[in-house]
Amino acid sequence: MKKSRVGLLVAVALGILPANGWAQEDAGEAAAGEQAGEGPAEGEGAAVEEAVTDEGAEGEGTDEGGGLEEICKIDPAACPNLDMEKEAARPLREELYAVQQIFVIKAGRFELNPFWVVTLNDQFVNHPAPGAALNFYISNVLAVGVNGAFYRPFNVDREFNFLVRRAARVAVPLTEYDWSAALNFTYVPAFGKFAGFSDFIFQYEAFVVGGVGAISTRPIPVIDPNNRNPDFEPKLAFNAGIGLRIFFNRWFAAVLEIRDYMFNDKLENLSVVAGSEADPKTWTDQTSFTHNVQAQLGVSFFLPFSFEYRLPK
Amino acid sequence: MSEGRGMNTTKSKTIKRVLSVLAAGCALFALPKPANAQEILLTGPLAGAPAVMKLRLYREARFEFAPSATFTLLDEYQRTILLGARLTYNFTDWFGFGAWAAYGGAIQIPTHLSEEIQTVNRYRKTQEPNSLSNRLTAVNLGQDFKDQLGSIDWVVAPQITLVPFRGKIALFQSIYADTDLYLFGGPAFVGLSERKDCAAEQCTTPASFEKASRVAIAPTFGLGLTFYVSKWSALGFEWRGLPFSWNTGGFDVAGGGPDQEFPDNAISSEDRRFLFNQMLTVSLNFYLPTQYRVSE
Numbered sequence: 001m002k003k004s005r006v007g008l009l010v011a012v013a014l015g016i017l018p019a020n021g022w023a024q025e026d027a028g029e030a031a032a033g034e035q036a037g038e039g040p041a042e043g044e045g046a047a048v049e050e051a052v053t054d055e056g057a058e059g060e061g062t063d064e065g066g067g068l069e070e071i072c073k074i075d076p077a078a079c080p081n082l083d084m085e086k087e088a089a090r091p092l093r094e095e096l097y098a099v100q101q102i103f104v105i106k107a108g109r110f111e112l113n114p115f116w117v118v119t120l121n122d123q124f125v126n127h128p129a130p131g132a133a134l135n136f137y138i139s140n141v142l143a144v145g146v147n148g149a150f151y152r153p154f155n156v157d158r159e160f161n162f163l164v165r166r167a168a169r170v171a172v173p174l175t176e177y178d179w180s181a182a183l184n185f186t187y188v189p190a191f192g193k194f195a196g197f198s199d200f201i202f203q204y205e206a207f208v209v210g211g212v213g214a215i216s217t218r219p220i221p222v223i224d225p226n227n228r229n230p231d232f233e234p235k236l237a238f239n240a241g242i243g244l245r246i247f248f249n250r251w252f253a254a255v256l257e258i259r260d261y262m263f264n265d266k267l268e269n270l271s272v273v274a275g276s277e278a279d280p281k282t283w284t285d286q287t288s289f290t291h292n293v294q295a296q297l298g299v300s301f302f303l304p305f306s307f308e309y310r311l312p313k
Numbered sequence: 314m315s316e317g318r319g320m321n322t323t324k325s326k327t328i329k330r331v332l333s334v335l336a337a338g339c340a341l342f343a344l345p346k347p348a349n350a351q352e353i354l355l356t357g358p359l360a361g362a363p364a365v366m367k368l369r370l371y372r373e374a375r376f377e378f379a380p381s382a383t384f385t386l387l388d389e390y391q392r393t394i395l396l397g398a399r400l401t402y403n404f405t406d407w408f409g410f411g412a413w414a415a416y417g418g419a420i421q422i423p424t425h426l427s428e429e430i431q432t433v434n435r436y437r438k439t440q441e442p443n444s445l446s447n448r449l450t451a452v453n454l455g456q457d458f459k460d461q462l463g464s465i466d467w468v469v470a471p472q473i474t475l476v477p478f479r480g481k482i483a484l485f486q487s488i489y490a491d492t493d494l495y496l497f498g499g500p501a502f503v504g505l506s507e508r509k510d511c512a513a514e515q516c517t518t519p520a521s522f523e524k525a526s527r528v529a530i531a532p533t534f535g536l537g538l539t540f541y542v543s544k545w546s547a548l549g550f551e552w553r554g555l556p557f558s559w560n561t562g563g564f565d566v567a568g569g570g571p572d573q574e575f576p577d578n579a580i581s582s583e584d585r586r587f588l589f590n591q592m593l594t595v596s597l598n599f600y601l602p603t604q605y606r607v608s609e
Contacts, residue, residue: 167564194480
């Protein structure tokens with residue numbers, strides 16, 4: 001009885017021993033990727049064609065070896081009467097998709113996209129900021145979502161402004177940002193894949209995005225900094241941009257976006273109204289249609305992580 | 314018998330202990346281990362196949378001639394559009410050597426800031442010459458501010474090109490094009506026009522606001538995308554960094570005081586500031602010979 005228990009214990013322990021899996025040889029990895037839907041950049045059609053040819057050859061051999069002949073013996077009327085050479089020479093008019101199998105199905109999934117903002121077109125004040133976007137994909141190419149960024153502690157008044165003021169005695173009205181938020185629509189018209197060093201394959205897509213929201217800004221007092229201290233005010237802002245998303249797997253990607261946020265900005269009054277220096281109404285006197293072009297570098301997480309793949313046909 | 318039973322009991326205990334230790338050992342081995350990649354042994358036609366088959370080698374053993382327009386970015390006082398071309402010979406599909414040359418003297422557009430400065434400057438010139446503003450800006454502002462702006466007149470840049478990524482892009486899932494992403498780098502020879510040097514007390518005369526030419530040598534590097542539209546042509550987009558020091562506004566900003574960080578009423582190399590100049594290029598690429606080779 002005791003021996004049995006020990007024997008059982010040993011058997012159980014042996015049974016649950018983990019089996020080591022070994023990585024496949026380099027030469028096969030790419031092909032494995034192909035099987036998993038990571039088709040090669042160029043040879044996809046060729047590879048599939050070869051596979052089909054092989055299958056065909058195999059099937060043909062089987063028929064000749066017995067299956068087809070047996071059918072012909074049993075029921076000559078059902079015997080296929082095909083000139084195989086003629087059939088083989090017949091031109092194929094098979095519909096081919098530019099990208100046979102989409103790597104990531106996004107329809108019905110959420111995209112969480114934390115990013116960092118880099119200013120591209122303001123040589124006077126840099127507006128770096130952390131931000132985030134949340135999108136829901138209505139279809140594989142169309143998404144609706146929101147995004148926002150928090151600029152307030154990160155505005156940088158560049159030394160260039162000081163140099164211009166000192167050299168030319170001309171003050172440039174400066175603006176700093178507090179936050180921005182927008183409702184956006186994203187459309188993905190282009191996607192594709194790259195082979196890196198002819199060794200590995202990754203998928204990417206390009207998208208256009210546009211939306212409407214608000215951005216909170218205020219002038220940085222330059223003309224009369226002793227008296228002026230304006231508050232941040234939100235302004236209606238439209239945005240439009242383009243982006244590139246590079247997928248590392250089916251739920252994680254790197255994202256680069258170039259987005260132009262357009263709004264009417266209030267600028268500091270270049271003159272001081274004598275006697276009303278402390279009146280906030282005199283601190284600003286002009287508006288300027290401003291383009292805040294920024295790069296948004298980040299990563300995307302697609303939720304849920306997995307999805308059910310449905311072949312396009 | 315009793316001795317034999319006793320020996321049997323001892324042996325039995327020993328065997329049990331050994332088995333128990335083995336079982337415990339096995340159980341320890343059964344603890345989770347780092348997983349290795351899954352083993353997939355392909356035996357079909359894809360076994361041993363490269364990542365890309367039947368690759369169209371657009372670059373290998375071909376010349377690339379690419380007329381281009383280059384737009385400077387984040388300019389302080391003046392934007393430049395450089396018209397030029399890139400000529401590259403690609404030894405392989407991933408490595409090429411060539412040069413980019415462009416002329417920027419034809420299209421130079423002052424920024425809004427330059428116009429603002431000149432508006433103020435024009436007004437000041439109508440005022441009393443010894444006014445405070447005129448005296449304080451006498452070294453820095455000539456009759457027309459736009460005439461003293463530094464400019465990139467030409468660039469010649471021998472460069473190597475590496476093409477690590479080749480792929481394709483589908484547009485609306487109906488139009489598709491072969492693409493590649495490349496990196497390039499090399500030295501650049503930049504022909505500049507800047508306000509010429511002048512010594513203290515000599516920088517307020519109209520002649521001191523004239524410009525002089527010089528050649529700056531700087532590293533240049535960047536990355537680009539190529540979209541092949543036919544066997545022998547493509548569209549190209551490129552970002553280029555070209556960092557070097559130059560005096561963009563013709564101002565006296567340094568050379569005096571502690572650490573030479575204060576104006577010294579003279580224009581010299583001390584007044585040049587290090588700028589990370591950036592450019593975007595759009596090109597139409599032609600490949601010769603017109604036929605490409607296809608890989609296995």
